[in-house]
Amino acid sequence: MPTPPLPIAAVVYPPALDIGAFMRTAVAALAERGVRLGGVVQHDARPNPDDPCAMSLEDLASGTRFTLSQDLGSGSSACRLDPGALAQAAVAVRAAIEQGADLVIFNKFGAQEAAGGGLRAEMGLAAARSIPVLTAVAERLAGDWERFTGDPATMLPADLDAVLAWWQAVSTAR
Structure with missing residues (x-):
């Protein structure tokens, strides 16, 4: 009997992939299957000539968006992540x-x-409560993800069928 997949998984993606769009597609496909989703997905405000790095997170439960990029002025090189929006x-x-x-x-x-x-x-809270977790991780951070989840970690390709198959296996095992 094969070992069931871990209920915490990451889609590993290359730098060129628009992972926000992929995750939004996965969310839509899972929602169509009646999965009660929580969490957040990213939206980039591209093309935005005034702020090419602008991004927001959408709360899947309410549709509320949190703007993650703060305007620090044209000369700033500091981190643009808005800690207040991240807290929201x-x-x-x-x-x-x-x-x-x-x-x-x-x-x-x-x-x-x-x-x-x-x-x-x-992420840790959801896992501790036995709620499956799905995220994305850039190839360059895959080792950090494995250290966070423990080896072996569930690593998925950036393929919708793979995500849906993972969810089917996890939801069946619950």
Whole structure:
């Protein structure tokens, strides 16, 4: 009998892939199948000539968007991540966990999470509550993801069929 997949998984993606668009497609496909989703997905405000790095997170439960990029002025080279918006996103994710989502989606396990911040605590909370977690991780951070989840970690290709097959296997095993 094959070992069931871990209920915490990451879509590993190359730099050229628009992972936000892929995750939004996966969210739509899962929602069409009746999965009660919680969590957040990323939207980039491209093309925006005034702010090419602008991005927001959408709360899957309410549709509310949190603008993650703060305007620090044209001469700034500091991190543009708005900690207040990230805190709002964390509250939304925690609410989805408390309300019993079937699956919690995180836009990505990125540099913030790899360093111990971002939405890492919420990922751990969902897993501790036995709620499956799906996120994305850039190829360059795959090792950090494996250290966070423990080896072996569930690593999925950026393929919708693979994500849906993972969810089917996880939801059947629950």
